Amino acid sequence: MLKIGIIGYGYWGPNLLRNFSANKDCKVLKVADIKQERLKLAKRNYQHIEVTTNIQDIINDKEIDAISIATPVDLHYEIAKSALEKGKHVWVEKPFTSTSKQAIELIELAEKKNLLIFVDHTFIYTGAVRKIKEIVEKNELGDIIYFDSVRINLGLFQRDVNVIWDLAPHDLSIMDYVLNKKVRAVCANGIANYYQYENIAHISVYFEENCFAHFHVNWTSPVKIRKMIIGGNKKMLVFDDLENFEKIKIYDAGIEVKNQNDIYKMLVDYRTGDMYSPKVNQMEALALGVQEFLESIKENRKPLTSGEEGLKVVKILEAAEQSIKEKGKLIEIN
Amino acid sequence: MLKIGIIGYGYWGPNLLRNFSANKDCKVLKVADIKQERLKLAKRNYQHIEVTTNIQDIINDKEIDAISIATPVDLHYEIAKSALEKGKHVWVEKPFTSTSKQAIELIELAEKKNLLIFVDHTFIYTGAVRKIKEIVEKNELGDIIYFDSVRINLGLFQRDVNVIWDLAPHDLSIMDYVLNKKVRAVCANGIANYYQYENIAHISVYFEENCFAHFHVNWTSPVKIRKMIIGGNKKMLVFDDLENFEKIKIYDAGIEVKNQNDIYKMLVDYRTGDMYSPKVNQMEALALGVQEFLESIKENRKPLTSGEEGLKVVKILEAAEQSIKEKGKLIEIN
Amino acid sequence: MLKIGIIGYGYWGPNLLRNFSANKDCKVLKVADIKQERLKLAKRNYQHIEVTTNIQDIINDKEIDAISIATPVDLHYEIAKSALEKGKHVWVEKPFTSTSKQAIELIELAEKKNLLIFVDHTFIYTGAVRKIKEIVEKNELGDIIYFDSVRINLGLFQRDVNVIWDLAPHDLSIMDYVLNKKVRAVCANGIANYYQYENIAHISVYFEENCFAHFHVNWTSPVKIRKMIIGGNKKMLVFDDLENFEKIKIYDAGIEVKNQNDIYKMLVDYRTGDMYSPKVNQMEALALGVQEFLESIKENRKPLTSGEEGLKVVKILEAAEQSIKEKGKLIEIN
Amino acid sequence: MLKIGIIGYGYWGPNLLRNFSANKDCKVLKVADIKQERLKLAKRNYQHIEVTTNIQDIINDKEIDAISIATPVDLHYEIAKSALEKGKHVWVEKPFTSTSKQAIELIELAEKKNLLIFVDHTFIYTGAVRKIKEIVEKNELGDIIYFDSVRINLGLFQRDVNVIWDLAPHDLSIMDYVLNKKVRAVCANGIANYYQYENIAHISVYFEENCFAHFHVNWTSPVKIRKMIIGGNKKMLVFDDLENFEKIKIYDAGIEVKNQNDIYKMLVDYRTGDMYSPKVNQMEALALGVQEFLESIKENRKPLTSGEEGLKVVKILEAAEQSIKEKGKLIEIN
DSSP, X not given: OEEEEEEOXXXXXXXXXXXXXXXXXXXXXXXXXXXXXXXXXXXXXXXXXXXXXXXXXXXXXXXXXXXXXXXXXXXXXXXXXXXXXXXXXXXXXXXXXXXXXXXXXXXXHHHHXXXXXXXXXXXXXXXXXXXXXXXXXXXXXXSEEEEEEEEEEEOOOOSSSOHHHXXXXXXXXXXXHHHOOOEEEEEEEEEOSSSSSOSEEEEEEEESSSOEXXXXXXXXXXXXXXXXXXXXXXXXXXXXXXXXXXXXXXXXXXXXXXXXXXXXXXXEEEEEEEEEEOOOOOSOHXXXXXXXXXXXXXXXXXXXXXXXXXXXXHHHHXXXXXXXXXXXXXXXXX | OEEEEEEOOSSSHHHHHHHHHHOTTEEEEEEEOSOHHHHHHHHHHOTTSEEESOTHHHHTOTTOOEEEEOSOGGGHHHHHHHHHHTTOEEEEESSOOSSHHHHHHHHHHHHHHTOOEEEEOGGGGSHHHXXXXXXXXXXXXXXXXXXEEEEEEEOOOOSSSOHHHHHHHHHHHHHHHHHOOOEEEXXXXXXXXXXXXXXXXXXXXXXXXXXXXXXXXXXXXXXXXXXXXXXXXXXXXXXXXXXXXXXXXXXXXEEEEESTTOTTTOEEEEEEEEEEEOOOOOSOHHHHHHHHHHHHHHTTSOOTTXXXXXXXXXXXXXXXXXXXXXXXXXXXXX | OEEEEEEOOSSSHHHHHHHHHXXXXXXXXXXXXXXXXXXXXXXXXXXXXXXXXXXXXXXXXXXXXXXXXXXXXXXXXXXXXXXXXXXXXXXXXXXXXXXXXXXXXXXXXXXXXXXXXXXXXXXXGSHHHHHHHHHHHTTSSOSEEEEEEEEEEXXXXXXXXXXXHHHHHHHHHHHHHHHOOOEEEEEEEEEOSSSSSOSEEEEEEEESSSOEEEEEEESEEEEEEEEEEEEESSOEEEEETTOSSOOEEEEEEEEEEESTTOTTTOEEEEEEEEEEEOOOOOSOHHHHHHHHHHHHHHTTSOOTTBHHXXXXXXXXXXXXXXXXXTTTOOEEOO | OEEEEEEOOSSSHXXXXXXXXXXXXXXXXXXXXXXXXXXXXXXXXXXXXXXXXXXXXXXXXXXXXXXXXOSOGGGHHHHHHHHHHTTOEEEEESSOOSSHHHHXXXXXXXXXXXXXXXXXXXXXXXXXXXXXXXXXXXXXXXXXXXXXXXXXXEOOOOSSSOHHXXXXXXXXXXXXXXXXXXXXXXXXXXXXXXXXXXXXXXXXXXXXXSOEEEEEEESEEEEEEEEEEEEESSOEEEEETTOSSOOEEEEEEEEEEESTTOTTTOEEEEEEEEEEEOOOOOSOHHHHHHHHHHHHHHTTSOOTTBHHHHHHHHHHHHHHHHXXXXXXXXXXXX
16 A cells, blocks of 8 residues: 655645545555645545645655655656655656756656656546547558647636646647657747736647647637647547547548649549547546556556656757747757 | 629639629620630630630730739739739739739839739638628727637648648738738748648747737648637637638637736736627628729729738748748748 | 429529539420519529510420429429429429328329429438438448437528428428338427417427437527437437538447336446448539439439328328417327 | 435435535535445545434434435425424425425425425526526516427436436426416427337427427437527527537527518518627536525525425426327316
8 A cells, every 4th residue: 555645735736635545555644735725625525634834744754655746847856856865756747847957867866766757647548548549559540740739728827837838748748648759849939918928839849750740828718729630641630628529530531642743743632531439438537647656656667657758748848938939949859 | 894804714713703793893804714624614604705715815905904813823923914014903812922022013013004903812801800800990809919820621732832822811811901910020830741832831920019920721631620819908809710600709808917027926817708799791702802893993092902911911921931941930021 | 305494483493493404414495483583583694594474384385394393382283283284294392282182183193194203302312311311221220219300590481381391391301211111190389479370390200110200490590400310229320411521420329228127127228439420422412303303204213202202291291280280289190 | 503414315415415515504414325335435525424224314313404305206205294294494306296296285284384395406506597597587588489498318217207207307497497487288299219218208388478398308319418599589598508618699689570460461570690698607506506495494485496396397297298198188287
């Protein structure tokens, strides 16, 4: 029975507490937050757990095997580092860290200590994204030629980061998981209408191969859209996360260009056939994430969303932030 | 009664012939196209008109007062120039010309000859765009902070231009008409998956003011989307051109940020209230465009979509094309 | 080359003229209507045809082989009868006749004269309904347990019939074609809010087998809905005619009830699996209807939508009208 | 502080326990259910409450002031009667009782004992239905001419009642609340495809005035629909409960018929103008229902959804059940 400490009980903390509590292979001992009223809330429903405003009470608790960090991102690095040094496994909310340098340091530290880092790219554990991965791996779409993602709504501004760091990690982690392609460079454009951080951003991603991805994130849209298109040279897939029943649609749509070197003889053939929408598992993603975390510890292996996956996303976020400051300048990713 | 000659009877030509024929203030005398089978088609329904494979038959016809050009874009300049030199008014399909240099030359020539250039930015004549313009001009949305446009579908590849030149003129002309703001610079990213021309592109537009626009165009999407969001600091508008009945929705949604200089004291206030969808005039845009063309000739004034409007769009297209070649490099527009 | 006369050039007449004209196996000689301005309209686009306000000019024209009737329904019987007596094949718009007695008489007359009656149940010739028929015939849905249809909008009141006679023929003809089951009885309820004819109606249809159908028609709905659900014991189908791209969806959804005789031990099993949406042929239905009309004449056989099909629909309409007058009384159909 | 006992902890019981627990003006003392595993579930989250498989433990508990009944409907009458006799207020889930006779008896008993009956017509406490009521009361729609409701899905068959008793109470209670018109008679049609109880039903409702209502309920639909149309002679309203953001739309749509007595001179005028969608309060309906229950006890007044409202719904259900057995026979409601 793994003993868990939870640090940070803000927006996401209650979901972590609920899911760790529901899993019978672990037990939450303590919850820490700087705000007393948040701790009262935790205590109300889970009377047996201890609460504290001092995170050291968790870091230093020898009974605790693993901690879960759901604080603002700029605290991730320091807390995770202390926890790893004290021999604890670490669950970190997305985005993993504020810089790739921090991410690399934590990964190395965990390796040295033979501990495990789990980055909570929750979407990877949804039935929909699992199904998409399965479809792509079976080569149903053929070669992927583009990946297009829109995540916009009238959203919760973050005080300390722009919309890229807040919303894009979801989509970047899905892209990395599904495409499994090496990113070469990033461009980003956008605007900060209200204060120093951008509320709208468009990120273009170039790959080693002839594939292209684009991410549109926006905190100031009157309508909510959560839509991805994955274009393959055989079929194309649309994922609409706001649909209750038909989240994924696969279109037997394709384009074939013949004689493409001679535009006068070029023949373009469009094909549109049937569409189908596969059934998607509705289990809560976070419960599956907790399961993967516990199992990977037990089996002493990397989880599906380890520090390495976290690092890949942070690198793109860093590059996008630099690019947006320089009005779309192409930033290479090594 | 103005006499019209139509040059080019491909995809769009039949619409022009039908609308010019239906207007009682003008009369179509001749139609030219290089393909005999297209001319037969024209003749079948309009037995009284003359058809020819030689465009000079129209350019040199002294009876003809105005010509309409619906050829591939690379022929626009030369045909329009000949026609203006022969003293004829000119209707040109979008995009106006292949380069801004050509556009400027034609505008100057028309001015010298006291002739009129009409660029067929058809959307400007739709009930929906007229209504949007009216709403923005009444300041119902407040200051516009962003303009976001998506125009994607499984489309008709053009042999001679990329997706930007094919699809973006529609949205750029709407943006110019509705926002009436000076564009400062452009970035574009995208990919050419099939032959040398890009089939997907994302264009970011920066303005003199703190406003941002983005255009997503794609010929290889399995689903068709035609959607614009115009964000104002008072209200926000969504235009979905595929909706039959509720094309425009105005959301009483807004964000107010107080103490934005001190992020620790910053207060962000979201407001979401009622939505309303105004009735939109359903008249065919092209009929209204023809009417404006004829009236502006009669009244010897610039039409709503003159060469100047065409030039503004061409400048952005040029910059976007250069930028996409240089992987998103910021291209200033003077 | 079959010679055609068209009687009635109101709302639907122009579509008939256009489609008969486009078919190279027939030729339209004359068009009749009581309104001069309608005839002018016909003449404008089709200068070679003759027009007349006297339908006898068509009935008595010996050159004409077949007539098409698109008048108000109360004139169908008389015109069709005269035409048949003069040896002409007959195309009649839906609904076939005002009474089943008239329908029977016309069918018998045509048989005696060895002439052909075509009832224009246009939907039978749409790609969507053809595809549905194909799916049902392959037994993909299993046994059909219900058929539910909604056809509502802010519509064109008819002066001389209620909403049942105006809208329901479409759906009843689809039901008859797709299900091919014998109707036993009909109940109808509704209301006349504006004048003596009902503007809203609900029709329930009972069959010889354990199957049930329902039709909702309404001229006074603020929203337009065109939706059918066909429930089978294996799969279920939804047909949404307002969808541009995914008109038909087939759901792998089912219910199995075990131990249904003992409600305490009864086990109900729900199954929901994948959905798919087959591609649908987009050809204009009316063109295919004209083709079928001409071919059935040539081959001297019953068309797919003959007088018999028209009669089956009229019988249900008659029963529904009687039932609605008697507030839902069950009316048997022999 | 009112003391509450909850009887029945099946599908709906946990929602009752959660909402009664969250309200600070009452306290849940005991929960009863015949299944031990359901009681364990209750105990897990609410460790302080007592649980029992014997409902008499609650009925006879003198500390308890009010009981909430969420059992199968055939037990409502007996439990409510015992509770009232023991001097307890009663909260009953919908439908109130199995017969109108039972309902009347309970109402009279409560009156005699000066106790209160609350029937849980939950929808009356939703923000959407409150807003609709407000709009209708302000006469924004004008006179209501029809009410059309569809509630279909692949649903949970009930063992002991047909789909009418299961699903229609929601819509009938909304109709009664919003329209406040006297029902005169009912017709119902439908089918039982699986066992003795109908899985599909269509209910037509006639009023004293010239207004008509229709209810479509179905447990065997592959798609989920929750839609109401309320037609007024000034405007029309559509309520789509599956929409997340625009649940209510009000259409400035209308029909005016002039010279309706002379169909040849009759003029029908259609009007379609703007649409608007009012903001809807998102608070949980059940929390507001609990609040109303407690306040009406405190203020010694009838709640918004009292036994009388429950009775009106039961009368229509009874009539509909009788009608469906007699294939749509009109059943008068006195």
